Amino acid sequence: MSMVFAPCLTETAAPTTHAEPAWSPYDNNGGTCVAIAGEDYCVIAADTRMSTGFSILTRNYSKIHQITEKSVLASSGFQADIRALQKNLDARHQIYQHQHNKQMSCPAMAQLLSNTLYYKRFFPYYAFNVLGGLDNEGRGCVYSYDAVGSYERSGYSSQGTGMQLIMPVLDNQLKSASPLVLPLQKSTTPLSEFEAVDLVKDTFASAAERDIYTGDAVEIVIINREGVRRELMDLKRD
Amino acid sequence: MFRNQYDTDVTTWSPAGRLHQVEYAMEAVKQGSAAIGLRSKTYVVLATVNKASSELSAHQKKLFKIDNHIGIAMAGLTADGRVLSRYMRSECINHHFVFESPLPVGRLVVQVADKAQVCTQRSWKRPYGVGLLVAGLDEAGPHLYYNCPSGNYAEYHAFAIGSRSQAAKTYLERKFETFMECTKEELIRHALFAVKESLQEEELSSGNCGVAVVGIDEPFVVLDPKTLQAYIEALDSGKDEMQTMEETGTDDRQSSQVPQEGTGSRGISVGANEDTPTDMET
Numbered sequence: 001m002s003m004v005f006a007p008c009l010t011e012t013a014a015p016t017t018h019a020e021p022a023w024s025p026y027d028n029n030g031g032t033c034v035a036i037a038g039e040d041y042c043v044i045a046a047d048t049r050m051s052t053g054f055s056i057l058t059r060n061y062s063k064i065h066q067i068t069e070k071s072v073l074a075s076s077g078f079q080a081d082i083r084a085l086q087k088n089l090d091a092r093h094q095i096y097q098h099q100h101n102k103q104m105s106c107p108a109m110a111q112l113l114s115n116t117l118y119y120k121r122f123f124p125y126y127a128f129n130v131l132g133g134l135d136n137e138g139r140g141c142v143y144s145y146d147a148v149g150s151y152e153r154s155g156y157s158s159q160g161t162g163m164q165l166i167m168p169v170l171d172n173q174l175k176s177a178s179p180l181v182l183p184l185q186k187s188t189t190p191l192s193e194f195e196a197v198d199l200v201k202d203t204f205a206s207a208a209e210r211d212i213y214t215g216d217a218v219e220i221v222i223i224n225r226e227g228v229r230r231e232l233m234d235l236k237r238d
Numbered sequence: 239m240f241r242n243q244y245d246t247d248v249t250t251w252s253p254a255g256r257l258h259q260v261e262y263a264m265e266a267v268k269q270g271s272a273a274i275g276l277r278s279k280t281y282v283v284l285a286t287v288n289k290a291s292s293e294l295s296a297h298q299k300k301l302f303k304i305d306n307h308i309g310i311a312m313a314g315l316t317a318d319g320r321v322l323s324r325y326m327r328s329e330c331i332n333h334h335f336v337f338e339s340p341l342p343v344g345r346l347v348v349q350v351a352d353k354a355q356v357c358t359q360r361s362w363k364r365p366y367g368v369g370l371l372v373a374g375l376d377e378a379g380p381h382l383y384y385n386c387p388s389g390n391y392a393e394y395h396a397f398a399i400g401s402r403s404q405a406a407k408t409y410l411e412r413k414f415e416t417f418m419e420c421t422k423e424e425l426i427r428h429a430l431f432a433v434k435e436s437l438q439e440e441e442l443s444s445g446n447c448g449v450a451v452v453g454i455d456e457p458f459v460v461l462d463p464k465t466l467q468a469y470i471e472a473l474d475s476g477k478d479e480m481q482t483m484e485e486t487g488t489d490d491r492q493s494s495q496v497p498q499e500g501t502g503s504r505g506i507s508v509g510a511n512e513d514t515p516t517d518m519e520t
Contacts, residue, residue, distance in 0.1 A: 094327075
């Protein structure tokens, strides 16, 4: 596998007392995820490139998974772990539906995802997740996670290899002036659905310029009270 | 069936080669309120008679969704049925997780049957006191199975279990040859007519019966009371049919059962002695 022979260009690790392993159970398949929550919609987007090392495995892989009627999970990282995580959540959701006779709400799924990730605290899912959807009142919600389940609800978020290119742009466009400013901001953005989708397209196009792991196409999923809709926009393939 | 010295333990054979505890468990199914199942080339319909224990209480749930392609109706100890349905749901979810495809109905039914059999061969257990009509779809098409407390199971074109099920069975026996070509609506009509037979004097309403349907491209769903009431009201045009049936007379105290296609199960007559052949000798 190329990950064993490729030159190590990750951030320099701290010096350790143990020997470097010959084999890693993880791989990073790259990619970026973004989600933006609005008053009555949520936009979740992810690029469709799957890589390993400096190679592209496919230009056409979906990182987005709809778990319930109202929640959509976008994850970047190790896609094998991500697939296992998605299947796990699907099975848990089926059980919930049998027991409660209804679908899980997005906040409930957010908690379940956190617990599922922490369950594997000592052999984590190499998954950087963004969960988007509509909460019980029909307002957009976005939850972002680290690999072991720490999560927070916010108005927008991004994860993955292009995160550091995209997040500052989102902050610039969407963040409120200061938490001390009154009236208190809700955890959604004032953008309209169309503006949010446009912003997402712009951020991905920008990230694809400089992040080698982001490109090919961006898949955009929009949830609102009418249902779920998908858009696909081409990105640079280099 | 009368009490005898061989009926205390499920692990005790009688000299006639019967396990009385298992037979008593099957009695429990006969005492429960009726459940009916029937199938066509594309749909399987389950219907139940819902008896509330008192006017103040809600009806017992007897129709359960197991997976998108499988559902059950039960008769007997519904608590046992709930436990089995939890097992069945779990098996379906696990199979789907590993194989990313729906668990074939026939396989699930065998697993349930094997689970029931265990309880007939352990001194510290008792048999499940519930009969399950399992309706499901797989690549081979729609199926209807009956799972018995004895651990036996069989596939049916149509079947009825529980109290006053003989009346429904007689209706089904007359009509089952036409079921294969029925549409979904016609199948539901037949199911409701069969339930009507089991209800005898009572007026059929969405309050005292339940219907569930599963079909090719249609996931298992228990009909909500509104939809059900609409079907019941649509039955009225078929009233002539009912009158003909009443004239020929259905005596549900006769418990000898005519075998359905491919199964050959025989009934236990009430008050039988040791020599009468039973279900388990099939």
